[in-house]
Amino acid sequence: MAESVAAPPFPGVEPAPGLSWSIPGLREDPTMCLRCRSAQLLCGKPVCPLILRYQAFERTLPMVQGTELSGSSPPAVFVGRYGYPKVSFGPLLSPQHGRTELLDTPEEWVGRSVTEVIGFRTGLVRGTSPIRVTDAEKPIRLLEELQLLGIAAESAESETRFRRPPRGHIALSDSAPPFGPTAPIEQLRLDVRRVDPHLDRLTSDTAATARVAVEELYHRGVRVSRIQRAFSVGTLGRRGRRKLVPTRWSITAVDDLLSKNNLAQIRLLPELSEFRAYRLTALDNRWLILFLPGIYRYESIESWYPSTFWNPSPTEIIMMGDHEGHDGRTTYASIGGCYYAARLATSEALLRMGRQAGVVVLREVHPGEILPLGVWNVREHARAALQEPPIRLGTMAEVLGLIQSTFAIPLRRWLLQSAVLHEARTQRKLDDWVADERVAPA
Numbered sequence: 001m002a003e004s005v006a007a008p009p010f011p012g013v014e015p016a017p018g019l020s021w022s023i024p025g026l027r028e029d030p031t032m033c034l035r036c037r038s039a040q041l042l043c044g045k046p047v048c049p050l051i052l053r054y055q056a057f058e059r060t061l062p063m064v065q066g067t068e069l070s071g072s073s074p075p076a077v078f079v080g081r082y083g084y085p086k087v088s089f090g091p092l093l094s095p096q097h098g099r100t101e102l103l104d105t106p107e108e109w110v111g112r113s114v115t116e117v118i119g120f121r122t123g124l125v126r127g128t129s130p131i132r133v134t135d136a137e138k139p140i141r142l143l144e145e146l147q148l149l150g151i152a153a154e155s156a157e158s159e160t161r162f163r164r165p166p167r168g169h170i171a172l173s174d175s176a177p178p179f180g181p182t183a184p185i186e187q188l189r190l191d192v193r194r195v196d197p198h199l200d201r202l203t204s205d206t207a208a209t210a211r212v213a214v215e216e217l218y219h220r221g222v223r224v225s226r227i228q229r230a231f232s233v234g235t236l237g238r239r240g241r242r243k244l245v246p247t248r249w250s251i252t253a254v255d256d257l258l259s260k261n262n263l264a265q266i267r268l269l270p271e272l273s274e275f276r277a278y279r280l281t282a283l284d285n286r287w288l289i290l291f292l293p294g295i296y297r298y299e300s301i302e303s304w305y306p307s308t309f310w311n312p313s314p315t316e317i318i319m320m321g322d323h324e325g326h327d328g329r330t331t332y333a334s335i336g337g338c339y340y341a342a343r344l345a346t347s348e349a350l351l352r353m354g355r356q357a358g359v360v361v362l363r364e365v366h367p368g369e370i371l372p373l374g375v376w377n378v379r380e381h382a383r384a385a386l387q388e389p390p391i392r393l394g395t396m397a398e399v400l401g402l403i404q405s406t407f408a409i410p411l412r413r414w415l416l417q418s419a420v421l422h423e424a425r426t427q428r429k430l431d432d433w434v435a436d437e438r439v440a441p442a
Contacts, residue, residue, distance in 0.1 A: 284368025
């Protein structure tokens with residue numbers, strides 16, 4: 001379910017009551033970039049995304065001229081999804097030597113700027129080779145090397161020969177995140193000096209299901225990004241069932257599995273008896289995470305301003321969200337992986353509290369997010385927000401006031417979009433009726 005509202009031309013400045021913003025003079029125009037040439041910023045973004053990508057490639061391409069590359073992998077592996085079950089897979093390689101783990105560790109990216117994060121992504125050269133996902137059980141030598149890289153505990157030195165010089169492709173796409181130069185691999189040599197002992201043990205355990213392996217790794221403190229990487233390269237699961245999983249799918253699958261496991265415990269906990277809220281502003285995103293008294297239910301709502309990458313409209317803010325009740329959901333959320341990433345972060349917070357509660361995650365994306373950064377943005381910033389001291393509120397009216405003061409979008413728009421907030425405002429509990437009976441005159 002999506003809804004649009006008029007956007008303010010000056011972010012952070014709210015219109016007078018009863019009025020809406022509009023942005024005159026902008027319309028969808030295929031000649032806009034040609035007319036602008038990054039000088040006038042006609043798209044409304046604070047920085048030209050094409051120039052930002054070009055500058056990142058400009059730093060990387062001089063270091064990867066020719067068909068040979070010597071450097072270090074963070075470690076990182078990418079498995080594509082197009083053509084499934086025959087996909088493209090390969091390592092992500094840095095032309096730099098030494099400790100490059102930061103380039104593929106999103107847990108360490110909170111507090112970084114958009115430019116830095118894009119630099120991390122575009123600074124990695126992607127090698128590619130075709131493979132069938134079922135080859136995970138009997139891997140060819142290249143896949144064997146990459147499966148070892150997938151469980152590595154630190155960056156690995158590499159020597160790579162490509163079939164042609166790596167090339168960067170600057171594309172205006174609604175779906176492709178920024179990535180570095182790409183080329184098909186002819187030969188790869190990796191020096192993996194140390195593997196994660198937990199990942200290594202579960203890789204050797206061919207009797208454990210992928211679900212059991214993922215849960216055990218998580219409870220042993222292995223970072224979610226590392227679990228997702230091992231899951232993607234087909235090193236987890238029972239013998240005869242292991243497959244390569246496209247990177248995009250593996251990220252959401254792990255978030256979903258882990259949050260479901262957490263929720264099975266949360267539903268047995270006592271109910272939260274107060275309203276709590278957590279706020280954060282990062283990468284030009286405003287976050288407000290609400291915990292409401294009562295049984296567990298969950299909702300995630302996103303609002304995208306014009307001039308943000310996922311909103312093609314030049315004048316309208318797009319809002320959309322999904323929710324689930326106490327028993328969870330059986331269909332895939334329409335807002336995609338972000339839904340499950342935030343659900344994992346909030347389920348972790350509920351376990352720390354030792355309570356179940358209603359959960360509402362509200363996210364307002366402003367034009368400073370000029371390129372898609374990945375699902376990690378939601379998971380790690382929600383985690384960061386939930387590490388802050390909570391704002392404790394006494395009534396639903398105070399919760400609504402906090403929503404109004406946090407976001408530029410009017411409160412009524414959030415309420416029209418939200419099923420959980422609507423239920424919290426309108427549905428009375430048995431305790432309310434008991435209280436009424438106690439105060440009623442004899």
